[in-house]
Amino acid sequence: MNHIFLRVAILILLGGISPPARALDRPNEVFKVFQFPADKIPRIDGDTNDWQLVPESYVIGSGQLVDDNGKHQLTDTSTPKIRVKTGWVKGLNRLYFLYEADDDYWDFAQPDLHNDTLEIVVDGDLSGGPLIEKFSPAKPIIGQWETYFTLHGTHAQNYHIFTPHAGKDWCMAWGPAQWLKELPYANAAQKYDFKPGEPGHYVLEFWITPFDYAGAEGPQRAVESVLKENKMIGLSFALIDYDDKNSGSTNNGFWNLSRHHTMYGQADQLCAFKLMPLEPQFQKAIDAQWSFQVVDMGRRLVAFKDLSVGEIKSWHWNFGDGETSTEQNPIHAYKNPDHYVVVLEVEGAAGKSRRAKVWDVAVK
Ligand SMILES: [Ca+2]
Ligand SMILES: [Ca+2]
Numbered sequence: 001m002n003h004i005f006l007r008v009a010i011l012i013l014l015g016g017i018s019p020p021a022r023a024l025d026r027p028n029e030v031f032k033v034f035q036f037p038a039d040k041i042p043r044i045d046g047d048t049n050d051w052q053l054v055p056e057s058y059v060i061g062s063g064q065l066v067d068d069n070g071k072h073q074l075t076d077t078s079t080p081k082i083r084v085k086t087g088w089v090k091g092l093n094r095l096y097f098l099y100e101a102d103d104d105y106w107d108f109a110q111p112d113l114h115n116d117t118l119e120i121v122v123d124g125d126l127s128g129g130p131l132i133e134k135f136s137p138a139k140p141i142i143g144q145w146e147t148y149f150t151l152h153g154t155h156a157q158n159y160h161i162f163t164p165h166a167g168k169d170w171c172m173a174w175g176p177a178q179w180l181k182e183l184p185y186a187n188a189a190q191k192y193d194f195k196p197g198e199p200g201h202y203v204l205e206f207w208i209t210p211f212d213y214a215g216a217e218g219p220q221r222a223v224e225s226v227l228k229e230n231k232m233i234g235l236s237f238a239l240i241d242y243d244d245k246n247s248g249s250t251n252n253g254f255w256n257l258s259r260h261h262t263m264y265g266q267a268d269q270l271c272a273f274k275l276m277p278l279e280p281q282f283q284k285a286i287d288a289q290w291s292f293q294v295v296d297m298g299r300r301l302v303a304f305k306d307l308s309v310g311e312i313k314s315w316h317w318n319f320g321d322g323e324t325s326t327e328q329n330p331i332h333a334y335k336n337p338d339h340y341v342v343v344l345e346v347e348g349a350a351g352k353s354r355r356a357k358v359w360d361v362a363v364k
């Protein structure tokens with residue numbers, strides 16, 4: 001077979017399983033973000049017990065990081081050893097992380113950037129593009145600091161997380177939007193038992209909120225990235241290892257999930273992470289659920305949408321006005337202004353389920 005033909009065939013095949021056509025790094029790999037059930041949301045306290053339900057297939061370890069572009073040579077492949085789990089909760093625009101690391105020399109006595117660091121970059125809507133002033137095409141026109149205040153971190157965010165943080169903030173949110181690293185947008189807790197210069201095991205539990213727009217002026221104009229099941233986001237992290245308090249700004253190693261060192265400021269170089277559905281063991285076999293939208297208030301026209309979980313064979317809607325339907329997604333016109341009790345009953349091989357909403361549906 002002709003080689004070009006074969007290559008095209010392989011590309012088409014890969015195209016069917018790879019993420020949307022974004023210029024992301026590691027284009028044929030999709031990392032998974034675990035969906036926590038709503039009654040098992042991790043508590044940010046440094047205790048790892050609430051992460052034990054996350055399957056091993058979600059773990060990213062040291063072996064998956066690369067020495068990006070050879071800028072920093074691996075001097076010792078044995079340290080630091082890391083394990084990262086990522087999670088999310090349907091209905092919350094938060095990314096949860098559990099970071100566990102073993103290092104032979106924890107460097108965290110200095111008040112500045114010289115600190116063992118976990119650097120995280122997130123692009124919640126895959127907008128791509130430069131996220132720090134250095135890479136902005138506007139910089140030569142409007143200057144470094146105008147670019148910093150208008151662009152830096154606005155559509156993708158970079159966090160330098162100090163591991164551990166002692167006598168300093170838990171992270172540097174790189175850019176002018178410092179409100180990003182505080183509640184209600186972020187939270188962090190750590191556990192460790194070592195002094196600067198000693199070896200040991202470190203645990204950090206935290207969450208951040210990704211933003212499609214996060215401006216210098218504060219959260220009032222900010223737009224959170226909406227996290228939805230099966231959505232793909234851009235994410236990467238790097239490990240900056242310091243092993244000598246006297247080395248100034250020179251670090252000992254820089255390992256990255258992206259193969260591009262400049263992922264710290266180029267959202268196109270992040271990796272694809274998928275917000276996964278609940279694992280089967282946390283799903284109900286059958287569960288009635290639905291939403292609605294008033295399509296036309298003048299005609300009291302309401303569109304109902306089935307969101308039930310499981311294999312459903314039949315639907316029965318009671319609209320609360322004496323009318324019913326067996327369609328999956330009915331549209332119903334109410335005759336009179338009122339708020340109604342609407343009930344959906346579904347049935348499948350796993351049994352029956354009912355979901356009523358009391359007075360949610362109202363027309364005037
Ligand atoms: Ca915990
Ligand atoms: Ca973005």
Ligand SMILES: [Ca+2]
Nearest residue numbers: 105107242243
């Ligand atoms: Ca270190």
